[in-house]
Amino acid sequence: MNRFKHADPTLRGSGRFAPRATIGLMTWILIAVGIVLVLLVLAVVLFNRMVRLRNEVDTGWSNIDVQLKRRNDLIPNLVEAVKGYAAHERGVFEEVTNARAAMAQASTPGQAGAADSLLGMALGKLFAVAEAYPDLKASTNFLQLQSDLTDTEDKIAAARRYYNATVLGYNNAIQTFPALLFAGASGFRAREFFAADQGDRAPVAVSF
């Protein structure tokens, strides 16, 4: 902007006294400087937008992570509760424990999504086993754990919806023109979605 201030009086001066060729040159230089400035401002705006969207994705993922940890803490208690009534169902317990370990080791959203569906199936079997034991189903401890688990599952689903929406926004932002020209070079990589279970409703494109 400073350059404009300096250049302005020069332009007016040369308009009055200098030959035409000089005016043309000055004008061209000013236009070039103006274009460069506009491009610079545009780049800064785009860059800041991508950073903001990437931060949103990170926040979205940490929201999911909080709920996944909470569920991983609940599972051993749940397994213990069922074991107290059905100690011989070793296969199911092992499956749940393995799936839980895989979940804890998953480092990317894609891996977490795969581990999540395995864990979901294993937990399904655990609850199917529990169905066969009326005393277990009636125990307050088990009912409390079951309700906590359902609540956590709902919250994981909610956090996943938000996370996937932020990933969509971020990926769209870095993969569209003109951001795609320099997004890769400045370290903006596309993020993975956190896959939904089969039971989830397909995403609805809401538009008017």
Added chain:
Amino acid sequence: MTLQQQIRSNRMRTAFVVVAFAVLIAVFAAASAVFMGRAGAIGLLAFGLAYGLFAWWNAGRMIGTLTHAHPLAKSDDPELYRLVENVSIAAGLPATPPIYLVDDPAPNAFAAGSRPSTVYVGVTTGLRKLMPPRELEAVLAHEIAHIRNRDVRLMTLAAVLVGVIAMISDFAFRMAFFSGRGSRDRNPVQLIAAVVALVLAPIAAMMLHMALSRRREFLADASAAAILNDPEAMALALRRLQLDTSEVAYADRATAHLFIESPTRSVKGPGAFLSGLFQTHPPLEDRIAALEEAGGFRLEALPA
């Protein structure tokens, strides 16, 4: 139009409305300067600003008092709190807003508060009883969407601005009638223009405010549908509200725009056009139709 475009165009409108309010206040200041001189007009504006800031700061509490809402503890209704928590997570809010309960049989809900620390969701006991969980969640998502889209903040700001303009107008009128000093030697055209401005400004402010509120209802419906990934639930909830014709007892012009559906009944017949200008909410049929179009489904027709 996608949701993102809708949000963007809504932001533009918001900016437009704020500028329009600024222009209104400037017109106002000029009009009152005719009666009171420059010093009087500046004093009036300063007083209006102080009043506005005070109202802004206490808006959440004032609205709570006006609507007779009281805070609900999590242990009193864990199921409702779970729904609000889930919706807040899905909407990406940093924290779950507290719930306030309004003891009223008419089903309705609102969100209020000027700052993130004071914002809350108000629910009537009628809504809690009437709505099945899926639709209750949609209503809560609508309110959370208002909070996330910064509607609540803007609506509170608009309400405060309308209040400030109404108050300044009232004040300027009194000054004009009780102190005739200086007004006799002024140009009569200027004087008439000033009076017209003083009369029209509060009405214009009110209409702007209402128009703002009506647009935002469509956006909040669409946002709620996106948050839950379930436009049908939102439409079903609106249908249920449509079928219920009871009114909220402690709701009036000052708080009507905050609710999910108009808490006072709309006028039918000869006065309908005039009341249409001042309606805070678009007709529920229009909102349901917008959701049906967006989600690609049809609710069953109402039995006539």
